[in-house]
Amino acid sequence: MKKYHKIFSLLSLAALASAGCKSPEHKTEVSKPVPSVAAFAVAKGKLSTSLTLPGELQAYQRVDLYAKISSFVKKLHADVGTQVHTGQLLAVMDAPEIGTQLAGAESRLRSAEAVYSASKANYDRLQKASATPGIISPNDIDLAKARQLSDFALFQSARAAYREVKVSQSYLEIRAPFEGIITARNVSAGAYAGPAGKGSELPIFSLAEQHHLRLVAAVPDAYATYLKTSGTVEFKIRSIPGKTFSARISRLAGALDSHLHSQRMEMDVTNGTQDLLPGMIAEITIPLPAKDSTFIIPETALVNSSRGIYVIKLHNGLTNFITVEKGRQLGNELEVYGPLLAGDTLLTKAAEEISEHSTFKKIVLRKVEQK
CATH class of the missing domain: 1.10.287 (Helix Hairpins)
Structure with missing residues (x-):
């Protein structure tokens, strides 16, 4: 019995060993496909944009007429809306x-x-x-x-x-210093008028030139360098729909306003038909042509995240983040400034989810239209 028990034990161990030597079914690993992306070769170009901002029409010349000496109004020869000529008698005072x-x-x-x-x-x-x-x-x-x-x-x-x-x-005769229209009359015959004190709070007349106007606008400092005299702008008036006016830039302040950080721009406007009135608000369109060639990319190629503003460059199949500065934008294209070279391959649709040094082997190059 001992002999049979020993043989059974050996057979059991052999069975267990045989079972342990059997390997599980071999599974073949399947490699993940490398994703393909759309990309383009960056190139330089000129992006010409325009700026739309509000402006105000002002009289080219405007003056308030006061009494030079203490006197009484004897007779008025003009009223609100009167068209006057240079040197025309407006009022006679009595002293x-x-x-x-x-x-x-x-x-x-x-x-x-x-x-x-x-x-x-x-x-x-x-x-x-x-x-x-x-x-x-x-x-x-x-x-x-x-x-x-x-x-x-x-x-x-x-x-x-x-x-x-x-x-x-x-001085008892008040005359028009230039041709224009009387926009205000604040006294009547018999009223006291003087250079100081009671009776001098308001002018006798307000005179404004109407045939010649100036269009005034404040241009933000980001666009001030694109302006130059003799440039042409277009503007529209909301109360005159369907009509576009044009004017030339006549004067630039040459300095930024300390409060608005903008540059004052003035355009001379000829108003022969007198359709335009001083005080009207205009919508001005100012062309901003590019001075030099810059790198132009589609808007989707730029990433603006908490880590900064950058584009994703592909080099030897790996992604690299290139920090850039954003310039002007026209439609879905914009200017960028940074350490780029003409011909560098950038992702057309960059996203914050794409990590740096990711691998992309299949690249579909797409030509980006340059302006």
Whole structure:
């Protein structure tokens, strides 16, 4: 029995060993396919865009007319909406004291003129008589000459005083300094008007030039370098639908506003038909042509994430992140600036989910249209 038990034990061990030596069914590994991506060869080009911003039409010349001296409104010759010409009489003021001052100044002028005439005649007679030796002493001639010069100085002073009052009297007439239209009238006949104090809070008239306007706009500093004088812009007025106006850039401020960080731009606008009015808001379209060639890529090739702004470059089948700066954009194309070379292969559809140094073997090159 012991012999049979020993043989059974050996057979059992052999069976177990045989079972342990059997290998499981071999499974063949299947490699994952390498994904293919769309890519393009980057190239340089010029991207010309335009900027649309609001602007305001202003009168080329505008002035508020006040009374130069304290006076009362005697008569008004213009009202709101009156078309006036240069030098046209707009209002007549009344200041009785000016008439009195003028009469006094004229009287003093006549008196000084008479005194000067007498002293001059006396000097001329003495000068003529001194031709005969011994009749007139040199001292008398010197005194007569000094008296003549003194009277002449007084005569000149009286003349200047008279002219001063005369000029003050001319201020009683208010005339148009340039051709335009009266946009405001703030007084009536009989009202007091003066250069200071009560009655001078508001101007008598406001005058604006209407045939010649200026279009004013504030251009952000990001686009200020693209502007230049003699450039042409187009603008539209909401109250005049279906019509486009054009104007040339006439003046640039040459500096940025300290509050808005923008540059003031002015365009001269001829308004012969007077369809445009000062104060209208315009929608201005400013062309921004490219100065130099830059790299232009589709919008989908740029990644803007928390790690920065970059494009994905393919080199030897591996992805590399290239940090770039974004420029202007036109439609779905934009400018980028960075360490790129013409001919570099970039992913057409870059995404933040694509990790760096990923492998892509199959590349489909797509030509990107350049502007």
